[in-house]
Amino acid sequence: MHSTDWLQFALFIGLLALITKPLGIYLTQVLDVNGKTWLDPVIRPLERLTYSLMGLDRNKEQGWKQYTLAMLLFSLVGVLFTYLILRYQHLLPLNPQHLPGLSDHLAFNTAVSFTTNTNWQSYGGESTMSYFSQMVGLTIHNFTSAAVGISIAAALVRGIARASATTLGNFWVDLVRTTYYLLLPLCMVFALFLVSQGIVQNFKPYDTAKLVEAQTVQVAKMDASNQPVMDAAGKPVMEDKTVAEQTIVQGPMASQIAIKMLGTNGGGYVNANAAHPFENPTPLSNFVQMLSIFAIGSALTYFLGRMVKNQAHGWAVWAAMMLLFVGGVLVCAHFEAAGNPIHQALGVAAADGNMEGKEVRFGIFNSSLFATITTAASCGAVNAMHDSFTAIGGLVPLFMMELGEVVIGGVGAGLYGMLVFVVLAVFIAGLMVGRTPEYLGKKIQAYDVKMAMLSLLVLCLSILGFTAWACVSDWGLAGLNNAGPHGFSEILYAYSSATGNNGSAFAGLTANPANGDPHYNVTLAFAMLIGRFLMIVPIMALAGSLVQKKIAPPSAGTFPVSGATFTILLIGTVVLIGALNFLPALALGPIVEHFFTAGGKLF
C-alpha cells in the first residue's frame, strides 16, 4: 500500500467514526414514535397523512408475532407489486427503448432480490429494465427493504432495552418514520451531490454518439434466415462490419444510486454497477458512496448503546466490527497490489498489481476497499469485478459475506446479525466461568440460545446446501464462466451472496441462461428468502423472549459487555463460527486456487 492509500483509509475510518454519534442520536429520535427532529415541520404532515390513509393508530404497539406478521405481509405485497411491474413493463409508461416484459422466473428472482435487500442482478440493467421498472419497481424496495431492516433492528434493541414488557414497537410506524425522516432526506442531498459528480438524472431516451474513430471489425456473415454462412471447409465466412456509433445510456440514475448505497441495496442501474463511469464517475463520488454504505449501520451501534443506556457497549460492538473490517481490507489490498504472478511472468509490470476488472480512476486500493466494504455491509454494489480478483483478494469478500455480514452489515441487518453473535458470546463466556449467562442484566436461557443458533444454522444450510446441489448438476455447471477451482468459487459466491442478501457476484456466473433454464433464478431466489426471513423470524422470537425478562442489577460476577475482553471475545465468536462453517468449502475454492496461481497452473 502506498502512503496515499493509508491516508485514504485513515480518512475513511475517521469520518465514519465522526458521523456515528450524531447520526446515531438522530436515529433515536426517528425510531421513537414521539421523537422530535428538525424536519418535523416539513415531514410531519406527510407522515400524518400516510397513517390516516393506512388506517393506522400510531400509538398502538405490537408484540413480536404481530410485528413479524406485519413485516411479512408488507414484504409479500412488495414482491407481488414488483413482479407485476416487471412482467408487464412493455405495457407501462416510461419505456423509451421499448424493452419487453421479463420472463416469469427472472421477474420472480428480481422481485425477491429487491424485496429482501439483496439486489442480486440476474438481469443486465441497461438492456432489460425500462425507466418505470427501475424507478418504481426497483427503487421502492431500495427504500423499503432498508427501512424494514432498520425496523427489525430497532425492535430487537427494544427487546433488549425494555424489562418485563410484551411489546416491541409498531412495525408500520418504524417503517414510515425510517423512510420519511431518515432515508428520504439523506437521499435528496446525496443524489444531488452525485449529479454534481457526473451521474445522470433525466428521462430522455438513450443517446447515440458518432465515434471519433469508426472501427472496422470482422463478423460472421449471416444468410437470410440469420444463420452463419459456412465456407467449403465448414468454417463461418467472415465479412467486414463498420462500428461507427456508441450507445450512451440515460435515465433517472442518480436518485436510484443514492438509495442503492445508503440503504445497502447495491443493485446497479447498469450491468457494470458502480464500476460504470455513469454510476461512479470520480474518486470523490466513490469515496462518498463507500461512506454512505457504512453510515447508517455504523450509527445503529450508537443507537444500541443509547437505548440500553450503556454507550460503552455500543462502542465495543463498533470496535469489534471495525477490527474485522480493517483486517479484511489489509489482506485484500495486499494481494491485489501483489498482483498475479502468472500474468507478471508474461510481462505485465509487477508494480501495477492486478488491474483485470478494475478501473484506472479507482486503482488497486479503492477497488479493494470498496470490495471489502460492500461485502462487510450487505450492499453488493461493486466498483471492480470480484470474479477477476486474485484468489485471496477474492476470498476476502466471500468470507465477509459468510461471516454473516455483521461487520457493520446491511442497514439494520448488520446490527441484528451481530446481536445474535453477542448473545452467543455471552453464552460462551457464561459456560467458561460456570454461571448462568447474562446480557445487560437479562438471563440468557436455552430458548434464547436456540433461536440465536437457528438463525445462523439456516444461513449455513442454505449456502452449503445449494452450492452442493449446483456443483453436481448440469444446470449448475452450465452457468460457469471459469473452470477449475474458480468455477467452484463462482457457485459458492453466488449462494453466499444470495443467502447473505448481499447481491454482489463473481459475475461470470450466468444465472439467467439463453436457453431459459430457471434453476439458478429460482434457487437463488429461495436462498434470498431463506437468508432474509428465516433469519428474521427466530431473531424476532428472541426479541419477544428478551423483552419479557427482568433486568437484574449487575453484581461482581457479571460479565461486562464493554471493553477489550468483550470485544475480543465477540470477534473470536464471529470468526470461529464463520471459519468452522465455511473453511472446508473455501479450501476447495479460493485457497487451492491461490496455490495453483503460485504454481502457474491454468484451467
Next chain:
Amino acid sequence: MKALFSDIRAAVVSTLVFAVVLCGLYPVAVWGVSQVAFKRKADGSLIVDKDGTVRGSSLLGQVFAGEKYFHTRPSAAGAFGYDGASSSGSNLGPTSQKLNDAIKDRIAAYRTTEGLAATAAVPADAVTTSGSGLDPHISVKNAELQAARVAKARGLGVEKVKELIAASTTKPDLGILGDAGVNVLELNLALDAAK
C-alpha cells in the same frame, strides 16, 4: 381476523403511498434541481461538435486503434468493446487459460505497436480489461509509452503531445483520493483540434 385485514390494508396502502412519494416525487425533485444546477452532467456529460452531432461522453471511453490516436484499454463490453449498451468486465479469474492467452497476445501487440523491447514490462492497464468495459482512462505511464508513436504519426513534437497528455490528466480528488488517469477521448479530441 380483523387485525389481519387491517394489516393487509396497511401493507397495500403504504406500498402505493411509497410508490408515489419515493418513486414519483423524489426522482422528479432530484431531476428538477439537477436540470437547473448541473444540466450538462445530468444529461450525460456529452461532447457535442460544432454541427450538433454527439461525439461521445467525457465519462465514457471509446475504441481507438489507429496510430494517430492514443489507445484505450482492452474492453469486454459487447462483442467489439466499449459497447455503451452492455457494460461488463471479462469476469475471468486468476487461473483462467483464456485470460492468460488474451493478456499474452495483448502484450505482444503492445510491444510491437509502441516499439518496446521484447522483454519490456507493459503497464497492467494496457493489457487488462476494466470493470465496466467503458473505462475512459489509461494510466499516465501507459500514455507516456504511446506518446512517441502518436507524435510521429501526426508529425507533432513529443513535447507538444506530452503537454496535451498533462492537460487531459485527471488528478486524484482532494489530492489523495483515487489514482491519476489520462482521459483518452478528451486527449484524442485535443490532438485532432491541435492539428
